């Protein structure tokens with residue numbers, strides 16, 4: 001058949017697929033490993049089946065640094081997905097254009113993982129039926145190790161993610177239109193794995209209780225009561241333990257909060273997420289370290305998009321369903 005590579009078990013689409021995935025900010029203060037917000041800053045990958053071998057080009061963030069072979073995270077996720085769907089192609093060609101700063105707490109690894117899974121699924125005819133979004137979320141969370149970035153990356157908006165019987169699940173909520181996220185991004189990187197290693201195995205009961213209350217309040221604040229964002233973003237489970245490894249981040253969060261702006265560590269850091277506009281940040285006169293970028297972003301409502309023409313791409317009907 002024209003346009004289709006014949007393989008013993010699975011046939012692959014010959015046309016390239018394009019996937020666009022958003023940055024995400026996880027935790028949002030008290031919602032450790034559970035809450036996440038999709039942001040209007042995207043990576044794009046174009047992937048196609050090729051003859052033999054792996055060819056990856058990277059432009060933008062990570063250019064000249066990321067591997068361009070089997071070790072590239074998107075390639076690894078594509079191969080894991082092909083394995084689940086029955087067979088691997090002999091060759092792959094990927095063109096990646098990255099806008100999401102890496103290892104800064106903005107979900108770049110989750111974006112790469114979701115992009116890889118969706119790209120591989122889209123290259124298999126009938127892939128979306130055989131691997132619905134609920135399974136994409138499960139696999140992405142399994143690879144990432146926590147579900148709170150992959151859920152908003154896939155679904156957009158505000159998500160609550162949890163693990164049930166070993167599988168990731170997520171509920172998507174519509175954030176209040178008045179939510180204005182601004183991220184403040186340091187020059188230095190900080191790997192999530194290192195920031196997770198700084199966390200204790202146990203925490204005082206009173207801290208766990210505080211976080212439970214505040215994360216419940218945060219859902220209310222983000223979906224209709226933004227005036228409650230200051231108390232709703234208080235955290236005792238992770239930020240304090242991570243502060244010694246990112247003192248400038250911790251100090252910036254402290255100063256924003258002191259000035260009345262709800263600010264938290266974005267994901268595992270070292271970026272800061274402020275619920276406020278760039279103008280409010282400028283007006284506060286809080287000095288931001290030279291070289292750090294202040295980036296106001298929209299909330300991304302769509303999540304990951306698969307298509308050929310991204311301007312007009314619609315996610316396929318199965319992929320458009322809720323993940324839980």
Ligand SMILES: Nc1ncnc2c1ncn2[C@@H]1O[C@H](COP(=O)(O)OP(=O)(O)O)[C@@H](O)[C@H]1O
Nearest residue numbers: 073102103104105106107108109110112191192
């Ligand atoms: N677009 C990408 N393509 C390939 N690998 C990526 C991409 N984005 C991130 N990664 C990998 O993930 C690492 C960062 O992951 P992580 O420490 O979880 O930080 P982040 O908070 O940005 O997700 C990078 O050092 C790189 O190895």
Ligand SMILES: N[C@@H](CCOP(=O)(O)O)C(=O)O
Nearest residue numbers: 026033105106107192267268
């Ligand atoms: N809950 C995770 C979130 C990590 O987000 P990232 O964007 O830094 O990868 C954690 O706090 O470890």
